[in-house]
Amino acid sequence: MGLKIVVLVKQVPDHEAIIQVKSATELDIEDRYVCSFYDEIAMEAALSIKKEHPDTELTALSAGGRRAVDALRRAVAMGIDLVERVGDEPLDSAESLQVAEALATRLKEHRPDLVLCGKLAGHDDQAAVGPMVAEFLGIPHMSAVVSLKVDPAGRKARAGRQVEEGVWTIESDLPLLVSTEKGLAEPHIPVVTRVMKAMQAKIENFPAQIESKESVRRIGYLPPPSRPEVLLMTKEFPDNVAELVGRLQETGALS
Amino acid sequence: MTNEIWVLCKIKDGQPTRTSKQMLNAAGALAAEKDLAPVKIVLGGEPYEATRHLAALGQLIDSRGKPWAILAGAGANDLELMPRLAARLRTGYAGSVVGLRWEGDRLAAKRPVYGGRAYEEIAFVQTPALVTVRPGAFSQPGELDPPETMGMETVAIDVSQSPGPVVLEQEATASTAEDLSEAPRVVAGGRGMGTAGNFKLIEELADALGAAVGASRAVVDAGWRPHDEQVGKSGKTICPELYIACGISGAIHHVLGMNTAKVVVAINTDPEAPIFKNADYGLVGDALKVVPALTQALKQSLNKE
Incomplete structure (x- = not known):
């Protein structure tokens, strides 16, 4: 019996999309959504595991509405075997705990050996859904993984985790959830024919089952901190260096 | 409760x-x-x-x-x-x-x-x-x-007994002697440093200040510096007391990693570079010339104190 891997994917605004605070209750988000960078790394890592162990089944799972469909089309284009969507539009703005529960409930049906997901998604930036899913499934997890080796026969995985001090090598039994850090894999750009094919893919939708109650409530949105206009050094080199040091001394930044 | x-x-x-x-x-x-x-x-x-x-x-x-x-x-x-x-x-x-x-x-x-x-x-x-x-x-x-x-x-906590994942090895990365996200001061370099070798100038300035070294995505992608030094989206988001950006243009993905720093200094040849919109103090000039001069000046001024 081969490996079963499920990759959790999500559509997020492109990193260059313009996002502004419209009011305390609303953001203005430019309609430029892409599959989350870290999720694409997770898919590529799954594809390379399958290359090494061909008897592997890859499924991509996404929670939410039409954007989840887009993320899953990207998964098909990248070469993921099966795709599934859980829940609908309300999950797009649900809190991490509820999204994680909806995903975990669906994952329990799959009983995967390995769950892969991005370290964080570029929308709420919580980095929470992965660890929360692992908790709901009752399996170990490792975050910010930069290297991964799976041993299906021994039912083990060995991963390199990026921590502040360096890289830790950790071994775990399967099943396991791994969240990906930049460096684990280099996502390939799907060929056009696959992208076209992905547009036709049928994507099954499953209802979300959520018991978690509201745990946080948004008070409002705020603009990012802004800085006063820059103070440019006016003297010629090298006097402008001394001028800069003088300015820094005034601020107390050097003491 | x-x-x-x-x-x-x-x-x-x-x-x-x-x-x-x-x-x-x-x-x-x-x-x-x-x-x-x-x-x-x-x-x-x-x-x-x-x-x-x-x-x-x-x-x-x-x-x-x-x-x-x-x-x-x-x-x-x-x-x-x-x-x-x-x-x-x-x-x-x-x-x-x-x-x-x-x-x-x-x-x-x-x-x-x-x-x-x-x-x-x-x-x-x-x-x-x-x-x-x-x-x-x-x-x-x-x-x-x-x-x-x-x-x-x-x-x-007894980490040896109960079942669960096992940490086999803890490899320290040399470049993180001073942890970037904890460091009160950070000196970061970008493409404007010219070559990987020129980061020696960044390291010397960091040394003089007791700061950690950071890098832009461009130089990490170019392989000049390790990923754990990358400041910005897909890297680290940091809040030091002092951030000195050397030869960094200030693309949005970089700015998002450092715009909560207390005091920001930008050194760049291009006065139109977006980094100057996210800095408190700017010096328009070649980082390769300015950085070593700044190192010298800071060494003198810090010695005096």
């Missing part, structure tokens, strides 16, 4: 880290407003592993009662631990928090969303409120040591 606010402290060289001290001070101030007690929690047990540390924290909650809030630094390990604990307790979680206050009887947290292009403030409806704090974000003038009188609990 206890009347406590817990702070999960990270200890380095026998001292709480900069972020831990900041969290202790913040917890002390929040606790004082509501007649709560701040408690310093040290999870002892090396190496860290999420499953066992989580179990230990769960036991502590069972024995002491649920606190009002648990604060932890948003380091790699706390980011594994805290969301998972939230799922276990089915309670609220807020990550990368830059500010905390009371909204009535509820704790409110301010945090960046969309990579820092906007911020949100949320109130915790369930307790305990679980919070990871962006490293360095709770900085205060003087960085006072938290009072010795603060409650203290050291939790010993």
Whole structure:
């Protein structure tokens, strides 16, 4: 019996999309959504595991509405075997705990050996859904993984985790959830024919089952901190260096 | 339910880290407003592993009662631990928090969303409120040591016995001698440094300041510097007291990683570079000439003090 891997994917605004605070209750988000960078790394890592162990089944799972469909089309284009969507539009703005529960409930049906997901998604930036899913499934997890080796026969995985001090090598039994850090894999750009094919893919939708109650409530949105206009050094080199040091001394930044 | 606010402290060289001290001070101030007690929690047990540390924290909650809030630094390990604990307790979680206050009887947290292009403030409806704090974000003038009188609990964790993942090896990366996200000062270099070898100039300036070295995405992608030095989206988000950007143009993905720094200095040949819109002090000039001169000038001025 081969490996079963499920990759959790999500559509997020492109990193260059313009996002502004419209009011305390609303953001203005430019309609430029892409599959989350870290999720694409997770898919590529799954594809390379399958290359090494061909008897592997890859499924991509996404929670939410039409954007989840887009993320899953990207998964098909990248070469993921099966795709599934859980829940609908309300999950797009649900809190991490509820999204994680909806995903975990669906994952329990799959009983995967390995769950892969991005370290964080570029929308709420919580980095929470992965660890929360692992908790709901009752399996170990490792975050910010930069290297991964799976041993299906021994039912083990060995991963390199990026921590502040360096890289830790950790071994775990399967099943396991791994969240990906930049460096684990280099996502390939799907060929056009696959992208076209992905547009036709049928994507099954499953209802979300959520018991978690509201745990946080948004008070409002705020603009990012802004800085006063820059103070440019006016003297010629090298006097402008001394001028800069003088300015820094005034601020107390050097003491 | 206890009347406590817990702070999960990270200890380095026998001292709480900069972020831990900041969290202790913040917890002390929040606790004082509501007649709560701040408690310093040290999870002892090396190496860290999420499953066992989580179990230990769960036991502590069972024995002491649920606190009002648990604060932890948003380091790699706390980011594994805290969301998972939230799922276990089915309670609220807020990550990368830059500010905390009371909204009535509820704790409110301010945090960046969309990579820092906007911020949100949320109130915790369930307790305990679980919070990871962006490293360095709770900085205060003087960085006072938290009072010795603060409650203290050291939790010993046996990492060798129970089943679960095993840490086989801890490889330290040479470049992270000074942890970038904890460092009060950071000197970062970009494409304007010209070559990988020229980062020696960045290292020398960092040395003179007792700062950590950072890098832009361009130079990390070019292989000049390791990824753990990358500042910005898909790298680290940092809040040092002083940030010096050398030869960095200031693309949005970089700015989002450093725009919460206290004082920002930009050195760049191009006066139109966007980095100057995100800096307090700007010097238009060639970083290759300015950086070594700045190193010399700072050495002299710091020696005088």
